[in-house]
Amino acid sequence: MEKRILDLISENKVHEIRHELVEMNIVDIAQVFEEVDKHQLVKLFRILPKDMAAGVFSYVPIELQQHIIEYITDVETKNIVDELFFDDAIDFIEEMPANIVKKVLKNTDENMRKLINQFLNYPEDSAGSIMTIEYVDLKKEMTVRQALEHIKRTGVDKETINTCYIIDANRKLEGVVSIRRLILSDEEKLIGDILNDDMIFIQTTGDQESAAMLFKKYDLLSMPVVDNECRLVGIITVDDIVDIIDQENTEDLHKMAAMQPSEEEYLKTGVFTLARHRIVWLLVLMLSATFTVSIIKKFNDVLESVVILAAFIPMLMNTGGNAGSQSSTLIIRGLALGDISLSDTLKVIWKELRVSIIVGSILALVNFLRIYYLERVDVMVSITVCATMFFTVILAKVVGGLLPIAAKCVKLDPAIMASPMITTIVDAFTLIVYFSMAVWFLGL
Amino acid sequence: MEKRILDLISENKVHEIRHELVEMNIVDIAQVFEEVDKHQLVKLFRILPKDMAAGVFSYVPIELQQHIIEYITDVETKNIVDELFFDDAIDFIEEMPANIVKKVLKNTDENMRKLINQFLNYPEDSAGSIMTIEYVDLKKEMTVRQALEHIKRTGVDKETINTCYIIDANRKLEGVVSIRRLILSDEEKLIGDILNDDMIFIQTTGDQESAAMLFKKYDLLSMPVVDNECRLVGIITVDDIVDIIDQENTEDLHKMAAMQPSEEEYLKTGVFTLARHRIVWLLVLMLSATFTVSIIKKFNDVLESVVILAAFIPMLMNTGGNAGSQSSTLIIRGLALGDISLSDTLKVIWKELRVSIIVGSILALVNFLRIYYLERVDVMVSITVCATMFFTVILAKVVGGLLPIAAKCVKLDPAIMASPMITTIVDAFTLIVYFSMAVWFLGL
Numbered sequence: 001m002e003k004r005i006l007d008l009i010s011e012n013k014v015h016e017i018r019h020e021l022v023e024m025n026i027v028d029i030a031q032v033f034e035e036v037d038k039h040q041l042v043k044l045f046r047i048l049p050k051d052m053a054a055g056v057f058s059y060v061p062i063e064l065q066q067h068i069i070e071y072i073t074d075v076e077t078k079n080i081v082d083e084l085f086f087d088d089a090i091d092f093i094e095e096m097p098a099n100i101v102k103k104v105l106k107n108t109d110e111n112m113r114k115l116i117n118q119f120l121n122y123p124e125d126s127a128g129s130i131m132t133i134e135y136v137d138l139k140k141e142m143t144v145r146q147a148l149e150h151i152k153r154t155g156v157d158k159e160t161i162n163t164c165y166i167i168d169a170n171r172k173l174e175g176v177v178s179i180r181r182l183i184l185s186d187e188e189k190l191i192g193d194i195l196n197d198d199m200i201f202i203q204t205t206g207d208q209e210s211a212a213m214l215f216k217k218y219d220l221l222s223m224p225v226v227d228n229e230c231r232l233v234g235i236i237t238v239d240d241i242v243d244i245i246d247q248e249n250t251e252d253l254h255k256m257a258a259m260q261p262s263e264e265e266y267l268k269t270g271v272f273t274l275a276r277h278r279i280v281w282l283l284v285l286m287l288s289a290t291f292t293v294s295i296i297k298k299f300n301d302v303l304e305s306v307v308i309l310a311a312f313i314p315m316l317m318n319t320g321g322n323a324g325s326q327s328s329t330l331i332i333r334g335l336a337l338g339d340i341s342l343s344d345t346l347k348v349i350w351k352e353l354r355v356s357i358i359v360g361s362i363l364a365l366v367n368f369l370r371i372y373y374l375e376r377v378d379v380m381v382s383i384t385v386c387a388t389m390f391f392t393v394i395l396a397k398v399v400g401g402l403l404p405i406a407a408k409c410v411k412l413d414p415a416i417m418a419s420p421m422i423t424t425i426v427d428a429f430t431l432i433v434y435f436s437m438a439v440w441f442l443g444l
Numbered sequence: 445m446e447k448r449i450l451d452l453i454s455e456n457k458v459h460e461i462r463h464e465l466v467e468m469n470i471v472d473i474a475q476v477f478e479e480v481d482k483h484q485l486v487k488l489f490r491i492l493p494k495d496m497a498a499g500v501f502s503y504v505p506i507e508l509q510q511h512i513i514e515y516i517t518d519v520e521t522k523n524i525v526d527e528l529f530f531d532d533a534i535d536f537i538e539e540m541p542a543n544i545v546k547k548v549l550k551n552t553d554e555n556m557r558k559l560i561n562q563f564l565n566y567p568e569d570s571a572g573s574i575m576t577i578e579y580v581d582l583k584k585e586m587t588v589r590q591a592l593e594h595i596k597r598t599g600v601d602k603e604t605i606n607t608c609y610i611i612d613a614n615r616k617l618e619g620v621v622s623i624r625r626l627i628l629s630d631e632e633k634l635i636g637d638i639l640n641d642d643m644i645f646i647q648t649t650g651d652q653e654s655a656a657m658l659f660k661k662y663d664l665l666s667m668p669v670v671d672n673e674c675r676l677v678g679i680i681t682v683d684d685i686v687d688i689i690d691q692e693n694t695e696d697l698h699k700m701a702a703m704q705p706s707e708e709e710y711l712k713t714g715v716f717t718l719a720r721h722r723i724v725w726l727l728v729l730m731l732s733a734t735f736t737v738s739i740i741k742k743f744n745d746v747l748e749s750v751v752i753l754a755a756f757i758p759m760l761m762n763t764g765g766n767a768g769s770q771s772s773t774l775i776i777r778g779l780a781l782g783d784i785s786l787s788d789t790l791k792v793i794w795k796e797l798r799v800s801i802i803v804g805s806i807l808a809l810v811n812f813l814r815i816y817y818l819e820r821v822d823v824m825v826s827i828t829v830c831a832t833m834f835f836t837v838i839l840a841k842v843v844g845g846l847l848p849i850a851a852k853c854v855k856l857d858p859a860i861m862a863s864p865m866i867t868t869i870v871d872a873f874t875l876i877v878y879f880s881m882a883v884w885f886l887g888l
Contacts, residue, residue, distance in 0.1 A: 216686055275802040
């Protein structure tokens with residue numbers, strides 16, 4: 001399909017292109033736009049019927065949005081901004097450089113301008129910043145018939161009519177009613193009698209992650225957003241929540257791999273930006289790791305007399321790091337999903353302690369069989385290595401379980417207490433235990 | 445609220461409890477159930493009005509579902525199963541032991557039993573296994589008015605009426621129409637004239653992850669599921685997709701931390717199960733790491749003559765591991781979100797190569813300043829360490845970027861090519877480079 005459109009474009013068959021495009025899903029059209037040469041983009045965009053143009057616009061990447069706005073007329077700009085859903089318009093304006101924002105604002109009426117400015121002031125990642133204002137509001141005194149007529153008149157501009165919101169004269173939220181309830185109810189009933197007043201809502205300043213949690217917990221399709229006097233100001237829809245869940249997961253993953261989180265796609269991010277996102281943590285962790293240098297230097301005598309000890313250091317540290325990052329990953333994820341809370345700290349430690357004793361024993365045993373029987377390493381060295389293995393695994397798992405919770409306690413993101421951080425901490429401990437054991441078992 | 449209910453329960457005030465419960469959200473009631481003593485659970489469950497009981501039932505954890513079914517009568521069981529949405533019923537039956545499944549199936553009619561059996565046969569993680577059969581189907585020949593009347597008559601048992609599905613006499617899917625479109629359209633129009641035939645659908649055997657991708661891409665609220673003759677057999681709703689996105693993310697995270705993925709909550713998983721999920725990969729990685737033991741042994745002479753070299757091994761390996769896991773995390777996530785595909789392999793390598801040269805140079809330089817100027821390490825040793833650092837970072841990043849893609853090529857989950865695996869591979873390389881450089885620079 002895309003291929004065909006691209007062919008038509010190169011042959012400049014405007015009529016056929018239009019014919020094809022109107023049959024397509026706007027998401028797929030947006031994808032075709034990404035493939036097209038930039039100088040053909042605006043031409044192609046103008047072929048689109050007006051009612052599809054805004055939809056397609058909201059799905060193309062930011063740089064193409066910018067390119068389009070730069071090349072179209074003021075009237076066309078106004079048309080697009082008017083047709084865009086309000087939350088899509090805000091998303092787009094937030095990302096644009098000043099000259100584009102100016103062009104857009106110039107082409108909107110004063111009320112709209114005020115509203116846009118208000119929305120741009122909501123803190124990043126707040127519920128307010130992701131809500132839309134195109135919802136259906138009803139009054140308690142309406143009958144179901146009146147409500148449905150109201151929806152028929154106004155629904156075409158709303159982002160969703162699946163849930164309607166009941167407000168009083170001061171716009172205070174009084175309840176919600178689903179379109180399903182409306183359709184299945186007797187037409188003469190009053191909205192006040194069928195509304196659901198056990199509402200799940202969030203304040204504009206609430207965190208988007210909390211909003212996502214509520215959507216998941218209550219299986220919502222949309223959620224009202226209120227100001228601090230409980231007046232309805234907007235709604236959040238589930239399609240935006242799905243994006244936020246992915247975004248938050250990506251952010252956590254980036255942090256867990258010791259990078260600055262970024263929302264940009266990998267292939268679209270420049271080399272220097274990628275390097276900048278990575279270098280800070282690498283430097284911090286490298287400099288922390290130099291602590292291990294001092295430890296080994298301190299035990300230089302031990303190492304000089306039994307050089308073979310050095311051979312097992314990588315394996316011990318590796319295993320410790322892996323054991324620790326298993327635990328920290330489970331706890332970080334549990335905290336993120338709300339399965340684990342701060343009050344579970346003792347349960348977590350107790351659980352990790354028992355798991356680590358089982359796992360540590362097996363690893364130490366297998367390792368002993370291997371290095372003593374297969375590789376014929378000296379028995380005392382073998383014991384030193386395996387005892388260190390056992391204690392390293394225990395410490396790694398307890399620390400790995402504890403640190404994410406500790407981070408949460410002091411309001412840091414638990415995700416930073418993942419593999420790289422745990423490894424660096426466990427490494428130092430492993431070396432101290434290892435050399436101390438060596439001194440003891442080998443009588444150095 | 446929950447506290448208050450618990451108090452009422454301990455005071456055995458049945459009437460007040462009922463009064464409180466009917467005002468509550470079923471998700472919150474399910475949460476109260478989790479707090480209640482098991483012997484009071486069934487009593488409390490019986491207090492619920494029949495229409496709420498099934499809803500609450502679908503939100504309580506599996507072990508409580510099992511407990512409830514064990515203690516209620518056959519008639520009550522039948523009532524619950526009849527009232528449950530079909531996908532919730534399937535989820536529940538899948539998790540139950542044989543005696544409970546028997547009790548449930550005994551209390552359903554034959555058609556239902558056949559259907560349940562059919563659903564239980566869909567492969568795990570397939571679209572078929574998460575779909576529901578309670579959707580609204582319409583015919584092309586209906587007018588909008590007839591369609592709305594049909595929905596009024598049948599809608600109460602449907603999981604959603606927000607999107608309706610148009611099928612022909614052979615149940616072949618012909619299009620979809622949203623309730624919004626129905627309400628906003630002229631009542632005399634034919635469904636055939638307003639339906640949308642550019643449908644996004646999936647086959648029963650399709651992967652649930654692919655279904656989730658389509659939901660995200662097209663911002664869907666529900667999606668039809670068809671058999672291999674394109675006959676409509678069910679629909680998937682977005683609330684289940686939200687759970688699947690979280691599930692898939694958790695699975696990826698577990699794999700990335702070298703664990704067997706599990707859907708169970710951490711606190712509800714037994715110590716032995718946790719240990720079992722962790723030990724296999726730890727053993728594999730530990731045994732792979734013994735490769736490093738042989739390398740160090742091979743370079744024993746080098747190490748014996750310059751013992752100080754051992755001091756830098758942990759720091760080098762650590763930094764290599766961190767650099768590699770940054771890259772692998774970005775690529776694994778990019779592949780999972782569909783931002784990166786196999787055809788981008790060369791772009792990824794080229795990008796990682798450039799990023800790693802920048803990052804590697806900075807790390808090597810900082811490290812040199814620190815160990816040569818601050819710690820006054822011998823200049824040739826310092827050069828050896830820093831040159832190794834530079835090459836390790838480059839290799840780590842290129843391997844970290846490449847292996848997840850390679851895994852995808854051979855149909856393995858890219859997530860296993862995360863930090864632990866990369867670290868193990870990079871460690872061996874680091875040691876070889878390190879000692880070879882030492883031989884060269886130090887003239888050993």
